[in-house]
Amino acid sequence: METNKVKTKKVGICRREILVPEIKGSFKQIIQKAELGKLSLTDGDIKSGIRSSLRELWRASTRAVFLEGIRRETLIEGKHRLSVKCKECKRVMWIGAKERVKLKNGKLSKKAKSVFQVDHVHGCHPFTEYEDLGKFAKDLFHGELRVLCYSCHQSHTDKQSKAKRS
Numbered sequence: 196m197e198t199n200k201v202k203t204k205k206v207g208i209c210r211r212e213i214l215v216p217e218i219k220g221s222f223k224q225i226i227q228k229a230e231l232g233k234l235s236l237t238d239g240d241i242k243s244g245i246r247s248s249l250r251e252l253w254r255a256s257t258r259a260v261f262l263e264g265i266r267r268e269t270l271i272e273g274k275h276r277l278s279v280k281c282k283e284c285k286r287v288m289w290i291g292a293k294e295r296v297k298l299k300n301g302k303l304s305k306k307a308k309s310v311f312q313v314d315h316v317h318g319c320h321p322f323t324e325y326e327d328l329g330k331f332a333k334d335l336f337h338g339e340l341r342v343l344c345y346s347c348h349q350s351h352t353d354k355q356s357k358a359k360r361s
């Protein structure tokens with residue numbers, strides 16, 4: 196069977212170009228075939244898959260409950276809107292607001308992103324070895340949370356990673 200290079204946006208838990216046999220049918224079926232064993236997953240793929248699945252679950256559970264508890268109705272641009280406040284700079288932000296944000300390279304992001312981020316005050320235990328998974332999950336789901344605006348969150352995570360490196 197001839198193989199065709201199929202560029203995929205996202206295949207299961209990994210993002211990469213894959214070689215799959217030419218299959219008639221929808222793109223979805225191709226992906227399903229790929230997932231059923233045509234792809235070899237590396238250990239890194241599996242770990243990043245676990246990480247992103249848990250983050251997704253966190254977004255839908257702990258994070259959602261947290262936001263529900265702290266959001267307030269505020270008058271923003273003449274409208275009553277549910278909003279949150281940045282713990283650092285006290286900026287009040289509408290929960291649904293998105294804007295293009297300044298990236299590390301100084302350019303604006305192509306896509307508009309949420310203006311605020313829910314941050315783990317004490318960070319999360321890094322999940323690099325399977326033995327760390329429990330600690331990572333505990334921090335992720337039970338760690339103290341706060342709202343930061345995008346730029347305060349950026350400078351905070353920059354500081355955190357600098358501290359880790361030194």
Ligand SMILES: [Zn+2]
Nearest residue numbers: 281284344347
């Ligand atoms: Zn801020």
